[in-house]
Amino acid sequence: MFTHFGLSGPAILNLSSYLSRYSKFPVKISIDLLPQPSLGQVEDTLSSCLKQNGSRHLKNALGSLLPQKMSPVIFDIADLDPRKLVSQVTRGDINLLARTLKGLTVTVTGTRLLNEAIITSGGIDTKEINPSTLESKIIRGLYFAGEVIDVDALTGGYNLQIAFSTGYLSGLSASL
Ligand SMILES: Cc1cc2nc3c(=O)[nH]c(=O)nc-3n(C[C@H](O)[C@H](O)[C@H](O)COP(=O)(O)OP(=O)(O)OC[C@H]3O[C@@H](n4cnc5c(N)ncnc54)[C@H](O)[C@@H]3O)c2cc1C
Numbered sequence: 001m002f003t004h005f006g007l008s009g010p011a012i013l014n015l016s017s018y019l020s021r022y023s024k025f026p027v028k029i030s031i032d033l034l035p036q037p038s039l040g041q042v043e044d045t046l047s048s049c050l051k052q053n054g055s056r057h058l059k060n061a062l063g064s065l066l067p068q069k070m071s072p073v074i075f076d077i078a079d080l081d082p083r084k085l086v087s088q089v090t091r092g093d094i095n096l097l098a099r100t101l102k103g104l105t106v107t108v109t110g111t112r113l114l115n116e117a118i119i120t121s122g123g124i125d126t127k128e129i130n131p132s133t134l135e136s137k138i139i140r141g142l143y144f145a146g147e148v149i150d151v152d153a154l155t156g157g158y159n160l161q162i163a164f165s166t167g168y169l170s171g172l173s174a175s176l
Pocket of ligand 1 (some may be wrong): 116117118119145146147148156157158159160161163
């Protein structure tokens with residue numbers, strides 16, 4: 001998802017977990033906007049779309065293939081003049097366009113602030129917690145559950161499951 005502040009959506013949320021842990025920002029990521037067809041197939045689709053719109057400008061000819069807001073960005077990144085006549089478009093232009101669609105490179109400068117986070121990485125080291133009871137190995141009678149523990153998972157309900165399961169176990173252990 002492309003938003004006013006940058007990239008979002010499930011894939012980016014999952015990626016942000018790895019990026020904040022293992023990479024230093026800024027990070028360049030490459031997005032394949034058309035993952036199913038091969039580069040050659042994308043070139044063929046672009047060519048046949050252009051053939052049907054011989055006398056038009058490039059930006060109008062590809063209107064049916066690219067979202068309206070996306071096409072100026074793609075032309076800009078590919079360094080192609082959107083006002084170029086289709087009859088002047090070369091095989092090289094088509095290859096450039098296809099490669100841009102298959103590998104849109106963006107620079108990620110960082111993650112959003114903690115108060116906007118969906119999942120937080122970090123927290124109490126699991127080595128300091130008894131896994132059978134979730135009691136602290138350092139302070140007796142102190143039990144941990146959920147986000148405060150240094151465990152996090154990819155999106156898909158796993159983080160809620162962590163919260164539910166650890167909440168159940170630590171609550172049970174504390175009551176014994
Ligand atoms: C927008 C959003 C969408 C999400 N979607 C998903 C999803 O689809 N799937 C998934 O698995 N996970 C999802 N999560 C993550 C998931 O909600 C959390 O991992 C989970 O709720 C953590 O549970 P928790 O009990 O550890 O913490 P929290 O749910 O944050 O609960 C902590 C509670 O402690 C209270 N509190 C804080 N300080 C104090 C204090 N000093 N005294 C008393 N109370 C205090 C807070 O008010 C809060 O009620 C999402 C999170 C967000 C923000």
